[in-house]
Amino acid sequence: MRLKRRMVVFASLAALTATVSVAQDAAPQTLFTNVHVFDGVSDTRIENASVLIEGNLIKEVSTESIDAPEATMIDGGGRTLMPGLIDSHVHLNLTGLFASFGGAEYANWDGIGAMAVANARDYLMDGYTTVRDACGQGDAMKKLIDQDILVGPRIYPSGACIGPQSGHTDWRSPRARAEGGPVAQVEELNLAVVADGVDEITSAARRNLSYGATQIKLTVGGGVSSELDPLWSVGYSVEEIKAAVDVAAFNDTYAFTHAYTDETVQMALDAGVKVIEHGQMVTEETVKRMADEGVFWSLNTAGFSPILFEHPNFAPGTPAGNKLAVAHDQSKDLIDLVKKYKPKVVHNVDTVLSSLDDGRAHRDFEKYQFADWFGNHAMLMSATSTPGELAQLTGQRNPYPEKLGVIEAGAYADILIVDGNPLEDVSVLGAQPKWFDAEPREEGHKSIRVIMKDGKFYKNTLD
DSSP: OHHHHHHHHHHHHHHHHHHHHHHHHSOOEEEEEEEEEOOSSOSSOEEEEEEEEETTEEEEEESSOOOOTTSEEEEEEEEEEEEOEEEEEEOTTSSSSOSSGGGGGGOOHHHHHHHHHHHHHHHHHTTEEEEEEOSSBOSHHHHHHHTTSSOOOEEEOOBSEEEOTTSTTOOOOHHHHSTTOOOOHHHHTTSEEEOOHHHHHHHHHHHHHHTTOSSEEEEOBOOSSOSSSOTTOBOOOHHHHHHHHHHHHHTTOOEEEEEEEHHHHHHHHHTTOOEEEEEEEOOHHHHHHHHHTTOEEEEOSGGGSGGGGGSGGGOTTSHHHHHHHHHHHTTTTHHHHHHHHOOEEEEOOOOOSOOHHHHHHHHHHHHHHHHHHHOHHHHHHHTTHHHHHHHGGGGGGOSSOSOOSOOSTTSBOOEEEESSOTTTOGGGGTOOSOSTTOOOOOSSOTTEEEEEETTEEEEEOOO
């Protein structure tokens, strides 16, 4: 009799423990109601919808009422619920501290790190829940953000830019460039590294992966803002580019390339590159090839606005201004070609060597310029679902393996709620036609009422 009684007690305790365990393990829920949903793909909103979040994922999107009695309820007030924004070309380590690439040779990690933290927070509070850092980031700050120690977006780091001697990312001092000179500070800090030939490129790419890079960045041609490289220069052969592509493929990820001219873009494509940065000087044949092959095009439209000539660094007659004039002249058909072939374009602000205020104005202007040229829906897709698709190219190396940039069941709960309808008016995301003459603004945009990343609120002015 005692044995039977003990067994009943043990069974009851076990059931109670299991019930408590389930209750403790149940992920918290948030239910957004009375919202119109831009899902990151469609050119119309899902009207009068509800979205249920469970843990860090979207559990359900429905135009019917969702039964979730334990959820925290948020009434969207008829506003637009949409994915968090994604910028596929940022430089968190290279903004706010020095005004030229040469200045990186004299920077210290405490200053670089402090500005990177400030830049990361600024991006998130502008509604960017994910960024791909295109030069100079390992995974240290990313890990601190993922652990909620720092505030910022999800980061896909690329490690140091890899480029040739006298190339776009050769930022070494003259002393460091001399035969037998000291190791350059930019290389010690792993911001940018010079690598010539297949062996050096292979080694540099592998080293970046060891520092936590999720993809590999090569500079295969000249740039506008750099000093040592002519814009038309070709830095790497197809064989050299393929060395980085192979290293990336062996690690189940991808290599992407800085390239402006048609020749360098074609060489990159021949080497198997699937993501092109800039590329504004390409021909119709190349745009068609990128569209046909499903290549992602990280295209920063602000860099090809006539407004850029107003910046002192790019004024007519300056070295960078002369380069920019050539680039503008050879990209006259760019808008028509993108509209005709509809390649996979991702949002690329490319803020670098700028103050915090200038970075804010740059982001606002890039949204405006892209939407003005290609339409609001194209701009929104370029900053949500298309870069979300790009993120999947990191394969098994992807630190965020669920879907990004869409509002659908199973995707990450990276969500904005904004006043108005961004499909009709992108100014609700801060887009505006001024750039260098824009009035300095405070952190974030009032019209973005909710910022949620990974199921956690970072802003909520609806309560």
